[in-house]
Amino acid sequence: MKSYLLFALTGMSLAAVAQKPANPKPYAATITAADLKKHLYIVASKEMEGRETATEGQRKAAAYIQEHFRALGLAPGNGSSYQQAFPVYRDQEASASIEVNGKELNEIFGARGFEATYYLNQVVFVGDGLTDSTHDSYKGLDVAGKAVLIMPGKPNMNMRQRNRDAGSNFAENARLHGAAVVLYMTSTAKNPMSRMGYMYTEIFKPEAGPNMFYVSEAVCKAIMGEASFKSDSAAVKNGNAQSKIYKADILLQNKKSVERLESTNVVGVLEGTDKKDEYLFLTAHYDHIGKQGDVINYGADDDGSGTVSILELAEAFVKAKKEGKGPRRTIVFMCVSGEEKGLWGSEYYSEHPLFPLDKTTADLNIDMIGRIDPSRKHGDSTNYVYVVGDDKLSSDLRPISESVNKKYTKLELDYKYNDPNDKERIYYRSDHYNFARKGVPIIFYFNGVHADYHRPSDTVEKIGYEMMAKRAQLVFYTAWEMANRDAMLKRDIPLPPMN
Ligand SMILES: [Zn+2]
Missing domain, CATH: 3.40.630.10 (Zn peptidases)
Structure with missing residues (x-):
């Protein structure tokens, strides 16, 4: 701008004024x-x-x-x-434990949520826990305040893809239906969460829950019985699982500290x-x-x-x-x-x-x-x-x-x-x-x-x-x-x- 004035005063044409880049x-x-x-x-x-x-x-x-x-x-x-x-x-998991019908099962691979103890006498099996164009795992169910049991269905989409909408994310879908507890069956002994403990950026939320527990097949069998476990897990894989209420005395504990x-x-x-x-x-x-x-x-x-x-x-x-x-x-x-x-x-x-x-x-x-x-x-x-x-x-x-x-x-x-x-x-x-x-x-x-x-x-x-x-x-x-x-x-x- 300074040079513009100077050039203008010396009478140069506008075209010459424009600075050469x-x-x-x-x-x-x-x-x-x-x-x-x-x-x-x-x-x-x-x-x-x-x-x-x-x-x-x-x-x-x-x-x-x-x-x-x-x-x-x-x-x-x-x-x-x-x-x-x-x-x-970062969640530092101190301990998560589960007892089914009086028997302690050392089969929890991880938990995500908050400190809590639950005494439950039933869980609602909801198949793969998803809602999409082919099925609704929660059809006709009221699971508000209840525990749901979820098994992985067809393996497919990556995590980010799954997170795209609530119905295709079992955790988010459970939350939307008001479930208090999710028992999610994983087939490996690997903690599915972060190697360092689950990390997140927001701690203050309008509502709590659900508390997530990653459990083994053995936990599911203890709750459902061998025969039902076999037929229900096969049904989830085939995409035709039926929801069901399973009766069992379940003591669940999640203890942790937050860093x-x-x-x-x-x-x-x-x-x-x-x-x-x-x-x-x-x-x-x-x-x-x-x-x-x-x-x-x-x-x-x-x-x-x-x-x-x-x-x-x-x-x-x-x-x-x-x-x-x-x-x-x-x-x-x-x-x-x-x-x-x-x-x-x-x-x-x-x-x-x-x-x-x-x-x-x-x-x-x-x-x-x-x-x-x-x-x-x-x-x-x-x-x-x-x-x-x-x-x-x-x-x-x-x-x-x-x-x-x-x-x-x-x-x-x-x-x-x-x-x-x-x-x-x-x-x-x-x-x-x-x-x-x-x-x-x-x-x-x-x-x-x-x-x-x-x-x-x-x-x-x-x-x-x-x-x-x-x-x-x-x-x-x-x-x-x-x-x-x-x-x-x-x-x-x-x-x-x-x-
Ligand atoms: Zn990158």
Whole structure:
């Protein structure tokens, strides 16, 4: 603006006044395979222990990211702190026990709920406990305040899929029907809950229950008798179970303590120039799924790759600013945690934003950009990225994304996961969704899944660093355009409902 006045006074034409946009290329070039590799060998190292939310490994990763932001000269995003903490609760199961008809059965694999003791003389068997187009497990039943017994039916959908609606989630369905207790039969001696004890972010709720107990076949047999167990469990598998009341004296106890923990989002800010009260977010999750015993899930691709890309993006924009070519809008670099638990960090941020969401022009989110999708059979497997969400919320997203890609990075932009009917539902599955549901336009960058996804074998030497640098550069060029263009992205497309 200052230069506009100066030029205007010297009588130059308006056309000459418009500032020639700075060339982003030299800064994009600082996002290198070597730098990404250097950071990733630390972020996905064994010292970080798989970065599980609310653990030492997560805190070490947060400290590393914070130190990088500080060293670059980014401002802390949360007052004087680079970290935004959110609460995490963890159940420490002291003991759960069950006695059937006076006999103690050491056959509870875990419990989820609150401290309680129940003296029951009946349970209501409700088959697989689900309600869908083919059947209603609770048809004609009133189970309010009662105990229900549930067996797994046909094994199929993954957890996130099941959680989509209440009828397809046995626990949620039991709650909706007012059941006080759920006995859920599991066939392995593995505690189905978190290795560390069940973790959650909300402890205060409008209502309690139901208390969940994961029990063995032996418990079910003790309650139902051998013959009924046999016929009823077969019926559940065949999808034609009939509800039934079983009489038995059942003493159930759940004793536990709740640990109060916390986790954090790490937030660094590069202040803009003439549009510094508008914001562009660049995000990735730095948490992963931790370890099982001594076996570490390194999470090099998921989402070490996104995390170190954010570090490099920050460095590139800082260098531009040092050379007088800083962004017009303020750029917020945010690495969130809790993603693997259910998008907790980004959810917390979107409910407790540090910068106004209506002044946040966009969120560019990166989750897994260091590998290739072996099931992608067309095109160049070393030169693509899945781009998700650029057809939603703002009609400005795709033209920007495609034009910078055409001009600079020349990757194959694959829109497979933009299909609202895609069963993977990628649009809803990473942190950008918490921006999208608040109306902030987003683009999500993703390489697809591979055999090492959520396994100890997701390690640093399997990453394609050159390809990853190119993908991160696409994010850089897109961010550059969004941070420097005259107008914020328009919000002209409604968010499709979650189906
Ligand atoms: Zn991830």
